[in-house]
Amino acid sequence: MSLTPILLGLGSNIEREAHLRAGxxxxxxxxxDMRCSPVFESLAVGIKSGPFFNLVIAGRTALPLTELDxxxxxxxxxxxxxxxxxxxxxxxxxxxxxxxxxxxxxxxxLPRAEILKNAFVLRPLALLVPEAEHPGAGRRFADLWRDxxxxxxxxxxxxxxxxxxxxxxxxLPSP
Numbered sequence: 001m002s003l004t005p006i007l008l009g010l011g012s013n014i015e016r017e018a019h020l021r022a023g024x025x026x027x028x029x030x031x032x033d034m035r036c037s038p039v040f041e042s043l044a045v046g047i048k049s050g051p052f053f054n055l056v057i058a059g060r061t062a063l064p065l066t067e068l069d070x071x072x073x074x075x076x077x078x079x080x081x082x083x084x085x086x087x088x089x090x091x092x093x094x095x096x097x098x099x100x101x102x103x104x105x106x107x108x109x110l111p112r113a114e115i116l117k118n119a120f121v122l123r124p125l126a127l128l129v130p131e132a133e134h135p136g137a138g139r140r141f142a143d144l145w146r147d148x149x150x151x152x153x154x155x156x157x158x159x160x161x162x163x164x165x166x167x168x169x170x171x172l173p174s175p
Contacts, residue, residue: 003032003060006068007096007129009114009121013044014088016053017159019079023091024057024161026075030068031059037124038167039159042152045118049088053157054120055166056096058129065098065105096121100135111135116144119152 008027012019020039028034039055061068072093079091094112101110111134114121125132126145133140156171 003062004099005058005060006031006098007125007132008057008059008072009054009092009094009096009112009124010057011052011054011092011120012090013050013052014080014090019091020053020055020159021161022079023075023093026078027057027059027093030063030071031057031061034059035128036161036166037128038171039157040120040124040154041157042120042154045120045152047089052089052120053159054124055159056121056124056128058132065095065101065108065110068098069095069108096125097135102136116148117150119148119150119154122148122150123154 008031010020010023012023024036035058037056039053041051041053043051063071072095076091076093081089081091094114095108095110096115097111103110115125115134116122116137122141122145125141130142131140134144137144156167158172159166
């Protein structure tokens with residue numbers, strides 16, 4: 001069985017810690033070799049809401065792209081994403097890259113455009129997989145972040161998952 005390298009973006013602005021942990025737990029069931037970026041807080045982009053917590057994960061999956069996307073929708077739904085009375089965004093999970101795919105795949109455009117537009121996606125990618133190349137731009141994520149002119153602010157936040165601190169102490173503000 002072949003495994004495809006993937007990058008996924010996660011965000012939440014409601015019960016942020018609980019929903020991100022639940023999302024990570026669910027993803028650990030379908031993603032192997034899963035590694036997490038530091039977690040960042042940022043103001044909402046494109047919607048009126050409270051601040052978000054965001055991170056990206058790197059891993060591998062045996063699932064075809066359409067099945068991976070379907071499973072991500074189920075994880076979001078389990079966390080209240082599609083509830084009619086929800087306020088804000090409990091959990092958002094986006095496929096950022098799936099192997100080296102570039103193009104439109106049944107409505108899923110890869111690599112996801114938000115990678116180059118949003119600091120809360122590009123900065124975590126640059127920290128987690130600095131040497132990996134953006135499939136469309138053909139440049140390393142570390143170089144893309146270094147050259148980015150994105151006006152969004154990010155604040156690293158302490159975040160633990162399964163007893164491990166995801167955000168290195170050197171990124172956190174001094175007490």
